[in-house]
Amino acid sequence: MPSKVPAAASTLRILTYLAQRSRPIAASRIASELDIPRSSTYDILAELLDQGFVLHYSDLHAYGLGPSAYELSFGYTRQAPLARLGKRVTERLTDRVGEISHVAVLQGRHVLYVVEARLSKPASYPTDVGVRVPAHLTASGRAILSALPANQLAAVFTGETVLEPHLGAEVGPAFPVARALAD
Incomplete structure (x- = not known):
């Protein structure tokens, strides 16, 4: 049209x-x-x-x-549309399932948490709004990565040979990207 x-x-x-x-x-x-x-x-x-x-x-x-x-573009960030829209959804989801819920966005190889809803009880794992975490290490990140077309997923990990095996890893076996993309 x-x-x-x-x-x-x-x-x-x-x-x-x-x-x-x-x-x-x-x-x-x-x-x-x-x-x-x-x-x-x-x-x-x-x-x-x-x-x-x-x-x-x-x-x-x-x-x-x-x-x-x-x-x-910065005005978009100031208005925080994802936070405004995601707040109600995460609160309802948290009330329904009794667990913490998030809205996260993919930024390169990381997820950025933009909304979080918790119950009054302590969370089973620490997260916070504004935190960036390697996408392959979180449920939110893995969900986002699994929805990407293969060529876009490959582009996200171009140049990577190993992925961090877990958060805060000081030593441990390397996690080959090829294995991560195949899983």
């Missing part, structure tokens, strides 16, 4: 495209890959530049995200 506001749609597509890149990109490539007319691409980039959402790297003849894009 065509957008009722094509300029806004193109602007958001450009920002999303830039956010997915690890380096600045030439305007001609942005236009080509997003199938946006070159003149529109340059006009949109000029406005985004004026508003601080993109930076122009003149030595590279390329564009990357700017400080206003960072501020916008």
Whole structure:
């Protein structure tokens, strides 16, 4: 379905495209890959530049995200939508099953706990909101990893040869990544 506001749609597509890149990109490539007319691409980039959402790297003849894009993304964090939405769900789940419950998100090879609900009794294991733990060492992390397509799972562990066998391990057998991915 065509957008009722094509300029806004193109602007958001450009920002999303830039956010997915690890380096600045030439305007001609942005236009080509997003199938946006070159003149529109340059006009949109000029406005985004004026508003601080993109930076122009003149030595590279390329564009990357700017400080206003960072501020916008940080605003998302300040509003804590996962915490707001997850709080009720985790509280109901904890009341129903009588155990601690979490909302966690995958960040690279780790899970980050963003919401936690506990009963008044002590938890059977220590966790806290804001804690990052290797994903393969937690039930939450393993659940998230098991839902990933194989190529994305492999990308998460690219370059790893062994995984930590358990939290706080000082010594112990190595845990080969190949075995972890096969399990």
